[in-house]
Amino acid sequence: MGSCDPVLLACLATVLLPLLAFALIMIFTWRRPNLSLAISLTASTIPVIIAWTLFFKLDVSKPIIYNFDWLVSETVKVPFGFLLDPTSMVMLVIVATISWLVQIYSIGYMSGDPGFGRFYADLSLFALAMLTLVISSGLLQLYIAWELVGLASYLLIGFWYEKFSASEAGKKAFVVTRFGDIGFFMGLVFLTLFYGSLDIASVNSAAVAKSMPPWLITTSALLIFCGIMGKSAQFPIHVWLPDAMEGPTPVSALLHSATMVAAGVFLLTRIFPFFAASATAMTVVLCISTITLILSSTVGMVATDIKQVWAYSTVSQLGFMAMGLAASGLAAGTLFPGYYHLTTHAAFKALLFLCSGVFIHHFGTNDFFTMATNGGRKLYIPMVTITIASLALAGIFPFSGFFSKEAILGALAQLDNKMWLILGLFGAFLTAYYSFRVIFVMLFPKPGAYGKVPGHVEEEAHSHGGHGHDEGHGVPWVMSFPLLVLAFFTCILGFCQEYLQKFLLGEAHPHHIEYTLLFSAVGCALGGIALAWYDWGRKDAKCVGFISKFPALQNFFIQKWYMDHFWRWFLNTFIYGTFSRIFTYNDRRVVDGGVDAVAFSTIGSGRLLSFLQTAFVQLNMLFMVLVLAGVGLYLLMGR
Amino acid sequence: MTEHAATFPVLSCMLLAPLTGLVILLLLKENQKFLIRAVSLIAAGVSLGLALYTFANYDKALGGLQFVEKYEMVKTFGITYFVGVEGLNAPMLLLTGIVIFTGVLTMWELEVRTKEFFIWILALVTGVFGVFMSYDLFMFFLFYEIAVVPMYILILVWGSTRKEYAAMKLTLYLMAGSGLIIPGVLLLYASSGLGTFNMVALHGAHFSPWVQKVAFVLLFFGFGVLAAVWPFHTWSPVGHVAAPTAVSMLHAGVLMKLGSFAILRVAMFLCPEGFQYWAHLMALLATIGIVYGVFVGLAQTDLKYVIGYSSVSHMGIVCLGLSTGTIDGINGSVFQMFAHGIMTALFFSSVGYIYDRTHTRDIHELGGFSKIMPIASAFFITAALCGAGVPGMASFWAELLVFIATVKVYPVNGLLAIAALVVGALFALRVVQSTFFNTPNPKFTHFEDVSPFLGLPRMILIATLVFFGFFPQTMVGMIKSAVVPFLQGM
């Protein structure tokens, strides 16, 4: 492990440059936007170059591992190191690229914001954490990065902290993901104690099954999955992600769709063999991800906030990825389908968000009905790219989503129980419906027809946050450039399937085309688009959505399956209402009260005893005589 | 335990630096404010420098006690002045140095009875240094009390919010703890039959199991009061609320560690069998403290109360680590003492800055401080995040070690404690949100942010947290060099 090893240096640079940027900006230049931008951009460009170079030049068919001692206690040994293998390489490229694009995009989006420097510092922090997460060699290091990512997410969601909803959302995101992370942490503790190593390579090896009983593997896997649930917003702790949209849109694009939330799925792929060792765990994963898929798709159908739609879409797609991975795990398949979808999703979902960001930036509202009314379709570049992205999301040939979805559905089809496949298809149908709901509304606005849309409020476009914009000029190139790049990826990624597969698995599986599946998938997607057209696009569309036929269901969806209510109720009733109150009461009355009681009784006994000192000296002397007699008696008795 | 005599009396100098400062202060006039502050700062700085020196120059490979100085104090009763450094107390000395140095800087603006304030602070610090470096039980206890009592006056004169009650409660509570310590210490002294207070020598004495059990429980609860072991913690929030900034810093940052350090150094070291007997109780109380602290903290609206209860919770972690009696656990525990000390100091110094200006600590009344004073807020938020166990900060590692060790020894307690982390995060962020985010209260918008000079102490604290967050081995290696022989001795 010579320090002159260029690969190691590259890894270190990838990780340390953002750290340096973060520190520099936070300590010195946060008041100076341009300088901060320069620092941050430099620190994010170099990793992109490194990532792509490594991706193409480095042979990682045999994982490259670097390990250093970070902390050595007794049982606990934490190495700091890098693990470069296909899985991490792909993710490294994704993260570095999107993060770089978003930084460029933000030059336009965030211009003039008073917290510009801070924004870039936080982005750098995120880059540091996320890159470390991706290439870390041990699970504990991964966990650390994982937490740091959460921290960055917290800071970025609450970026406009003056807004109550933003800071609240940040808090919610942090606490809810933390909730999952606790499980993750416990899982790691179990692994440490019962297996002894947290090295990813070692965890993925067959040695695990030998040294741990199955129930322990299942428990550990499920606990680790808790973390994944939190980070990747799986039911029932997905509630933070839609709220996280309170952050600036570039943040949503970067963290809450493309990379950070995908970290959960990434972890699942990272230790896929470990998970695959426990069928029970995989079944649980499958169930949860399916519920997530359906839940979020249905909620996405009724959302009026464009970012909410994409947020729920993200949740559902993450669920979809997890489904794919779980299905592969159960059917002894590979991690490819899920991971492939992760890749394509990163591109098109980032694109969706960035496009929406342009609209939001332009119109100062998040309500896509209002955008449409105000002429959103006139912004050509974003409109075109958002349509491309939606097509990809819906899974229409030849966009990347088609291929990756099809891969997942293929994995689901391999399961004995076809219910999963049907549910997957149903999810695809819903996805197409809600994504095109947005597209059609934007493309064919019907001003005045949206009054009945639940949740939509007719309002003037308002200035957002404090970063107003000048009417008239078009989309600045710093914002459109990333859109174009991402659109390019969205278009071509589908055709890289075999290349990627080869890269990831070392061998390209022959691509069977199951036509039944293919047609049913495309059929579902097209059906969804058609329904969207019927409801929103055509000339005399009612613009209420088919779901309004079932008011109860619609309401259920609008209330997001009451999950927020449930958690709020849970928090209020149990945490604040029960434990906190009881403990506080106990602290005041019982514990502290007891202490005070001791003190007061001491003083009281002092007062009582002071009556012994009467003013009547003879009484005192009598007492004296009696005590003396008592002592004398004792002495004589004891003799 | 091998002992290596010092070539130069570093430790005595460390101890004498604040004392000399104190004497010089006595000679100064109250209105020579700058001189007073400067002298205090220099005194603190010298100690800090020496603490750093010992920390850096401690030979881990050699191990044992280094920089040892021994002078006989009272022959008849076997009292010696016996100081030394090993892996366990080197971090504590460093902690004390850092906290006092930053504490003096934090209180730079103090105008009321400045001289007396610094006199008492320096007296207190002398005691703290003394405790951490003493290897003679008598001197240990002597310094222990020196460290505790000035608190009364410091809170009483410069404090706020029910200070009379708080000061009295705190002092009496801690002295009640001493009331248990004295019999415990003396029981060991008497039953050893050696007629010496030398801890290293006493370690070699064979105490009967009965003596060990009794002495341990006395010492545990006696010192535990200072370490805010549940249910003897109620002085801590009240006291912290009332204390002035630097005192809170010192108290929560250093003094509470005296308690836990003493449990380790005295109780566990001298009564291993007693420790084994009571370890479950220790773990139980610690776990209750962890869970309890966060839940009660959740319901508080006073910033300092919140921090106070978070301290209860964090000290619970320290205690939990000790109760495991494993290398990991104790490593983590001592590390947590250090990390929590720095973190709490940062907490209090940030809150102090805000309170000094707004004169309120009610989180509902405050708000939007990130807008008004971004730097001050950043300090607090950093501390809060550290408290929530975010990686990259020193306390993360400490908690990690403790939790893993605990799950190994006491699975249920360990898992409960880990679960409490969620609530811990919730309560840290709750405070951050209502104080620093949202719309600023117009009453407070005219306040100025921290000046670079006043920001310096906080920066030092943050830098320490981050340094040990990134290079935990510096600390863990140091601690481990002592813990391994320590546990072998047990």
Place this chain on the structure above:
Amino acid sequence: MNVMLFGPELYYLGAALVFFILTLKRQPQVKTDYQIAILLAGGGLVVTAFCLFQHGELFYKAYRVDLFSQIFKFALALAFFLVLTISHNLAHIEERYHAEFFLFLTTTTIGMMLLVSSVELLTIYVSLELSSYSLYILVPLRRGDGIDVESGIKYLLIGAVSSGVMLFGLSYLFGATHTTYLSEILPQLPKLLASPIGLLGLLLALAGFFFKLSVFPFHFWAPDVYQGAANQVTAFIATASKAAAVALLLRLVALGVGYGYHFAQALVFLSIVSMTLGNLVAIVQKDFKRLLAYSSIAHAGYFLMGILTMKEAGYVAAVYYALAYLVMNFTVFMVISEVAKDGRDLKIQELAGLYRRSPLLSLSLIVGLFALAGVPPSIGFTGKLLLMTSAMNSGYFWLVLIGAVNGTISLYYYLRVIYCSYFTDDPNLPPVTISTPIRCLNYALIAIVLGFGVFPDRIVELAKAAVKTVL
């Protein structure tokens, strides 16, 4: 006969004579009288120090001069001198009686000096009475509206009864041993303890010393007298008188090693009750001197803790603590007498704002009170811990535990006083001006209290040497 052996006593006898002559003057010259007095006291200190290492026996072995007695004589001379230093404003004693005040103070000192050297029961009794009677006179010498004589008569009554009881006990001792010489009683001790009447005689005989030391249940005079007597007189009672009583108790108890389990247990009982009662009742006091009286009752319990160990270490600790107690208690009384310049009784509240009115006095007060409370780095802490160490070494676990808990209780009321002086303020109260000698005295006392607290070795070794002479 070596005059040096009897030097201090003779010197003070001479001093008494000088004061007696001064009382005869028609026109009192307060200032001159005081100057003479302080000079004589200082001389006494020198003489006593000079005679510190004398040893020998006088008056047909009724009187023994050894390091033990000489140390206590020095302590008494010191107390005498210290009390005189704060007697520059005897505001509550009429000017024409100042010379009498000095005279009686001298005679009581003589009485105590004789007491610590006496090794014969009758000598002990008579010198005890000499010291007591002078104090009986000093207490009502105060100018006051009734509490002076009230405390005086109560003091006298309880004292008279105690000494009567003691005398009655001595008579039984005499009957049982046929002698009044301690050295001759010693060989008969086992026999004495075996006979019930001897045991009881011993107990009754101890009553007189318990009275002096204000051990429960003979403590009732203390609060009243402390409050009722003039500040300086109280200071003397609280310092010198206590030291003498400890010395004598030590001498009596050190006579034999085998007092037996039950005798020790009885002392344990008295010790525990004394300290607990004293500390608890002190909590509710409002008058500062009264509070100190209860504190002295509690301290009597601590003294007993060392004495009842019946071992050398315990005696050493007790001697050390007696000396410590003298200094630290005096420090507090000095503050009282300086703050209450007009000689009034000081309510605790009247200490308000002392930190502003006189920073030095407030510092002395804190140091003194912390020392009394047993807070380091003070002579009181070290002393108390040594006492507890020796008690623990003798196996009195519960006694130590209760003693330690009592330390906490006592801290409460000391802190209340500190609270008043340091925190509360009353703008109506004027600054306290103190003269340069008193200022120096303050520094010296603080230095002693802190210095010997941290470096107690010299004193401990001295005490050890002293104790060795009586064993």
Place this chain on the structure above:
Amino acid sequence: MLVFNQLETYLYLALVLFAIGLYGVLVRRSLIAVLISVELILNAASLNFMAFNRFLAPTPAVGQIITLFIMAVAAAEAAIALSIIVAVYRKLKSINIEHATELRG
């Protein structure tokens, strides 16, 4: 054995005197009466000494001397006590011990 030639007789007698004196001290309100009772106690002690002196002591002089000294002490005590009583009367206008109740608690 003759009753007056028996040690116990005197001891009992002294004891009774002592008890009576103690009773007086504990019960009488008048300060002077209390003083009188104290004198009884001292006398009881003297009687004891004399009795031991007569029946047990090796040298008969010692007990007598002690008794003489006790007398002297008693006289001194009486002088002081009486003067204080007079002072009490002047200030409190009463020599009833129960009227001196300023100090308590």
Place this chain on the structure above:
Amino acid sequence: MSLLSLSPQAVATVAFFMVMAVTLIGALIAVAARNIFHNVLGLALCLFGVAGLFLYLNSPFVALMEILIYVGAICIAICFAIMLSEPLYLPRPPRSASKILGGVVGAGLVLVFLGLLTRKTQWVPAAQRSTDWSVTTLGHYLLTNYALIFEVISLLLLVAMLGAVVIARGGRGSS
């Protein structure tokens, strides 16, 4: 005639009982009578009795001193004090039963206690007993073995005298 027939021992015994009675009755009067003057008289009576007992105890010198000092000095002093203080005609407060009970219990306890002990104790005379009862020896002792006390007593008496003067005069002087 019958009186003469009694043996000297019997006479002495009877006289002894009379002396004893005088002592006890005197003591009782001294504490029980409500008139303070009667108390003094009772004390005097008792002291006479004690002096008589001293005679029985072979010590006419001490008996004489007893009468001289106690009856002659102390009782007279008390009488003066009575006259200087409270007038006798003032109404006396009624007896308090509880107080008496307390006194009886306290004193009775001591009495019973020590009485029992006295009874149980075996008093052993000294092995060698001198029979020198002369006053000369007494004086010799006073000036040798007890010289110190002798001196101290003189100081004590001086202090008492001075003190009595100062205190008794004090109140008057200031008014």
